[in-house]
Amino acid sequence: MQEKVYEVPADWAKRAYVDEARYNEMYEASIRDPEAFWDEHGRRIDWFTPYEKVKNVSYAPGEVSIRWFEDGVTNVAYNCIDRHLETRGDQTAIIWEGDDPSESRLITYRELHDEVCRFANVLRNRGVEKGDRVTIYMPMIPEAAFAMLACARLGAIHSVVFGGFSPDSLAGRIEDCASKVVITADEGLRGGRKVPLKANVDAAIAKVGGVDHVVVVRRTGADVAMEPGRDVWYHEAAALVTSECPCEPMEAEDPLFILYTSGSTGKPKGVLHTTGGYLVYASMTHQYVFDYHDGDIFWCTADVGWVTGHSYILYGPLANGATTLMFEGVPNYPDNSRFWRVIDKHQVNIFYTAPTAIRALMQAGDEPVKKTSRTSLRLLGSVGEPINPEAWEWYYRVVGDGRCPIVDTWWQTETGGILISPLPGAIALKPGSATRPFFGIRPEIVDAEGKVLEGATEGNLCIADSWPGQMRTVYGDHQRFMDTYFSTYPGKYFTGDGCRRDADGYYWITGRVDDVINVSGHRMGTAEVESALVAHAKVSEAAVVGYPHDIKGQGIYAYVTLMAGVEPTEELRKELVQWVRKEIGPIASPDLVQFAPNLPKTRSGKIMRRILRKIAEDEFSNLGDTSTLADPSVVDDLIHNRQNKR
Ligand code: WTA
Numbered sequence: 001m002q003e004k005v006y007e008v009p010a011d012w013a014k015r016a017y018v019d020e021a022r023y024n025e026m027y028e029a030s031i032r033d034p035e036a037f038w039d040e041h042g043r044r045i046d047w048f049t050p051y052e053k054v055k056n057v058s059y060a061p062g063e064v065s066i067r068w069f070e071d072g073v074t075n076v077a078y079n080c081i082d083r084h085l086e087t088r089g090d091q092t093a094i095i096w097e098g099d100d101p102s103e104s105r106l107i108t109y110r111e112l113h114d115e116v117c118r119f120a121n122v123l124r125n126r127g128v129e130k131g132d133r134v135t136i137y138m139p140m141i142p143e144a145a146f147a148m149l150a151c152a153r154l155g156a157i158h159s160v161v162f163g164g165f166s167p168d169s170l171a172g173r174i175e176d177c178a179s180k181v182v183i184t185a186d187e188g189l190r191g192g193r194k195v196p197l198k199a200n201v202d203a204a205i206a207k208v209g210g211v212d213h214v215v216v217v218r219r220t221g222a223d224v225a226m227e228p229g230r231d232v233w234y235h236e237a238a239a240l241v242t243s244e245c246p247c248e249p250m251e252a253e254d255p256l257f258i259l260y261t262s263g264s265t266g267k268p269k270g271v272l273h274t275t276g277g278y279l280v281y282a283s284m285t286h287q288y289v290f291d292y293h294d295g296d297i298f299w300c301t302a303d304v305g306w307v308t309g310h311s312y313i314l315y316g317p318l319a320n321g322a323t324t325l326m327f328e329g330v331p332n333y334p335d336n337s338r339f340w341r342v343i344d345k346h347q348v349n350i351f352y353t354a355p356t357a358i359r360a361l362m363q364a365g366d367e368p369v370k371k372t373s374r375t376s377l378r379l380l381g382s383v384g385e386p387i388n389p390e391a392w393e394w395y396y397r398v399v400g401d402g403r404c405p406i407v408d409t410w411w412q413t414e415t416g417g418i419l420i421s422p423l424p425g426a427i428a429l430k431p432g433s434a435t436r437p438f439f440g441i442r443p444e445i446v447d448a449e450g451k452v453l454e455g456a457t458e459g460n461l462c463i464a465d466s467w468p469g470q471m472r473t474v475y476g477d478h479q480r481f482m483d484t485y486f487s488t489y490p491g492k493y494f495t496g497d498g499c500r501r502d503a504d505g506y507y508w509i510t511g512r513v514d515d516v517i518n519v520s521g522h523r524m525g526t527a528e529v530e531s532a533l534v535a536h537a538k539v540s541e542a543a544v545v546g547y548p549h550d551i552k553g554q555g556i557y558a559y560v561t562l563m564a565g566v567e568p569t570e571e572l573r574k575e576l577v578q579w580v581r582k583e584i585g586p587i588a589s590p591d592l593v594q595f596a597p598n599l600p601k602t603r604s605g606k607i608m609r610r611i612l613r614k615i616a617e618d619e620f621s622n623l624g625d626t627s628t629l630a631d632p633s634v635v636d637d638l639i640h641n642r643q644n645k646r
Helices: 010-015 020-032 034-044 076-080 082-088 109-124 142-154 167-176 197-208 234-238 276-289 307-319 338-346 355-363 389-399 478-486 526-534 570-583 609-616 633-640
Strands: 055-058 065-068 092-097 104-108 133-137 157-160 181-185 188-190 193-195 213-217 231-233 255-261 269-274 297-300 323-327 350-353 379-383 406-409 443-446 457-463 493-501 507-512 516-519 522-525 539-549 553-562 592-595
Touching: 020 034, 034 055, 034 276, 065 276, 076 082, 076 142, 076 276, 076 307, 082 109, 092 109, 092 142, 092 338, 104 109, 109 142, 109 234, 133 142, 133 167, 133 197, 142 157, 142 255, 142 307, 167 197, 167 570, 181 197, 197 213, 213 234, 231 234, 255 307, 269 276, 269 478, 276 307, 297 307, 297 338, 307 323, 323 338, 338 350, 355 389, 355 553, 379 389, 389 406, 443 493, 457 507, 478 493, 507 516, 516 539, 516 553, 522 526, 526 539, 526 553, 526 570, 539 609, 553 570, 553 609, 570 592, 609 633
Parallel strands: 092 323, 133 157, 133 181, 157 255, 181 213, 213 231, 297 323, 297 350, 350 379, 379 406, 553 592
Antiparallel strands: 055 065, 092 104, 188 193, 255 269, 443 457, 457 493, 493 507, 516 522, 539 553
């Protein structure tokens, strides 16, 4: 296959922080002597007490322990706000663009300071202290950022739950980390549609209890139920407090946040990130990968409910004194030009979005893009799933007018920041490849037995050593942390992704190799969808797999065995889709449901997912070894009744 290569433009090599020679030099230094490298770069943030110890990490089986800068003391909110006040108090920190194109707001660093302090005081008045967990279930409004930074200021641990999750999913997350305080809004607003956030919080608390305070931000002005003694309007509480609140001194390894993410088995895991290393890594990757310079306008389109929003809307950019754009809406409302109009309106220089959005907009054609100017754009970014070369080319040619490099950034909730990505002034691009590792990152490709493969090869992607932004544990379950990430290949961090390395040392992520699927860039455990389905009274068994989907990357394909005597009807099919939406949230809606009187099983009763995956992918001729099936005729029936994708 002929590979296309886009060389680094000469002006980029000149203006960027690092060109190719400098990248090689810094990368080699970071691998040769990680202690010295991070000793230097850890000082990019301000420390109340500077660290003397840099790295203290063990990946040893049974005793995995990850500590960075452990004797340093700092505060994330101080670094994201207070340290900028003298030099950039009047600079815009956050540009907020509402769902409705007529609504926007600029917030300076000084205003951000005052808003965050007020929010912190409101929380403090409700007993929130260092180490307490606070659940944030918010739309994309500035108060979501204020609330996160207020927690960081007080040393409380925030757990942001994406506003698209159902009351049940929210309840599970509140319960798992024992949050006594929940922050929400009356309603969210996306694409002109309202999301009943406060009502969902009420339903979640009715299920799990244990919540003493609900702080409600007014967004739409909807009439919502307020429980006296428990619920308070944020604007009323904020009117009673001052805009001064000291920053809690935090040790580098004190927790900053929990973020729940799906794995191949069991309930979502509470990924725990801590203070010092996370901020160093998020800010450093933001600066180098996006080549962020003072005065640039940076826009990451993620939701703050995902790690991308944490690291690249909030913490990385603000630690760097950047101007960061926060968008409440969706790419196709009021029309398919929305992203590009926002870029023109706010003169965005760096734009970071997901392949699923690019593919959806590509289907709408070039015209909605071409009628906007986009001359402010300098760099484009992609994250969340592999970007197919066709979408890459469209993004490059049509959105970027062939002028803007694309950084395809590979990383995970667990990694805290970007691990593999081009640096735009240093690394030639190949469409579809995340290219080369960031400083300090040692990718290894291993075979099923854990043997490290050299040169051009393909296998499972591991990381051989630690980096400061790495997750530290699964909240409340360190054993699960070790089992999930460090037991498959002892001594290495296993990513769960498959990967190819080409002859130039470029990395190509091929997708998950476990039972996690990636739907529109959202991680979904197939086991979660299965357990939602079998919770339905008419379902006896379910198996869920991913299949290639033009826009979403992967779609959700559910094979469902009904209870004896239940009729498989179109109506029931729709009911099951609605059921999963209600149980988990709209992002988990199955795209296709196939009623399967029997599932392919081994003689010992294990479902053969490999076969189900192949059928869902239309690869009938290539089912592999079916000789271990208890009843091979099951497969013919499944193929015969396969659901169509269109
Ligand atoms: C996938 C999102 C290919 C990958 C930051 C990973 C990608 C999972 C890319 C993590 C990319 C993310 N190319 N695949 N540029 N970025 N992925 O935790 O499978 O929501 O393991 O973090 O998304 O998803 P998560």
